[in-house]
Every structure is written in structure tokens, then in C-alpha cells.
Amino acid sequence: MPGKDSKEGKNKNQILADLAMADARRMIQAWTPPVWDEGRRPRISLLRAKKAVPSADGTDLVDWSREERNLGWDMYDKNFFADVVDIEGHHYEVFKFEFIEDISNKMKKALDDLEWVALDG
Incomplete structure (x- = not known):
């Protein structure tokens, strides 16, 4: 082929x-995940692909924790993310031309939100 x-x-x-x-x-x-003093951990936003990676031989590694909203990161810290943002596509195609507008807008909003909290806090 x-x-x-x-x-x-x-x-x-x-x-x-x-x-x-x-x-x-x-x-x-x-x-080993870093440990921050109370209230000192930086805010983090997770961009989460809406679709699973198509795989003929089972689940792709990046989708092993797909059923969990935080994609398995809760094992380190249940409050690891300030926000979880769903983006179009699967893990390997989120930057495809057809998804650029979606991911650009959502990244900008997530970064603006993080900056707003940093400036306000």
C-alpha cells in the first residue's frame, strides 16, 4: 500500500x-511530580482531544485513560488542572488545518484565563 x-x-x-x-x-x-506549597502551584489547563485515535489493534496508548476526564492525571493530584478544554480531533490530528481555528480559539481563551487569574491573584 x-x-x-x-x-x-x-x-x-x-x-x-x-x-x-x-x-x-x-x-x-x-x-516524580513536583510538590508545591499550598496555593503556590501554577494553574494548568488541559487540552483534551474529543475523539479517540482510530486503532485497528485496540486502544492507542494516548487513549488508555480516555474514560477519565483528566486522562489519568488524577493519580498525581485530583486538582492538577484549573480547566479541562475539549478540542476537535484525536491526539495526533488536533493541529490539522480543519481544526486550527478551534484549537487556536480554545488555546487563546485558556491562556487568557490563566493570565487573568495570575494578574488578578
Whole structure:
């Protein structure tokens, strides 16, 4: 099939993404979340893809905690995110041209909200 580079039918970008995810998994296993003094933790917004990644062989790694609103981050801190913003597409396509307006508007609003709190607080 044209554009396919492996026996699994993945293209070059999918293979590179898999390698990057393997590196990320390795790094996160040794990661210890920072601990902030009360009221000093920076505010964080999570941009959450609305769709799951299509996968012929089960659930893609980035979707393992998809059923959880905070995508599994609650195991570190139940109040980790100031806001969770749903964006169009799945994890690997949120920056596709057809979704640029959506993600741009939502990122701007999330950043404006974070800045407003920082300036107000």
C-alpha cells in the first residue's frame, strides 16, 4: 500500500510518534511530580482531544485513560488542572488545518484565563 513503511501498516509519522511515546513512557516511569506549597502551584489547563485515535489493534496508548476526564492525571493530584478544554480531533490530528481555528480559539481563551487569574491573584 503506498505511503506505508512497515508490516503493521504504519506510516513514517506514526512510527516516529510511537518511538516518541516509548521515550515518554520511559521518562514518566522515573518522573516524580513536583510538590508545591499550598496555593503556590501554577494553574494548568488541559487540552483534551474529543475523539479517540482510530486503532485497528485496540486502544492507542494516548487513549488508555480516555474514560477519565483528566486522562489519568488524577493519580498525581485530583486538582492538577484549573480547566479541562475539549478540542476537535484525536491526539495526533488536533493541529490539522480543519481544526486550527478551534484549537487556536480554545488555546487563546485558556491562556487568557490563566493570565487573568495570575494578574488578578
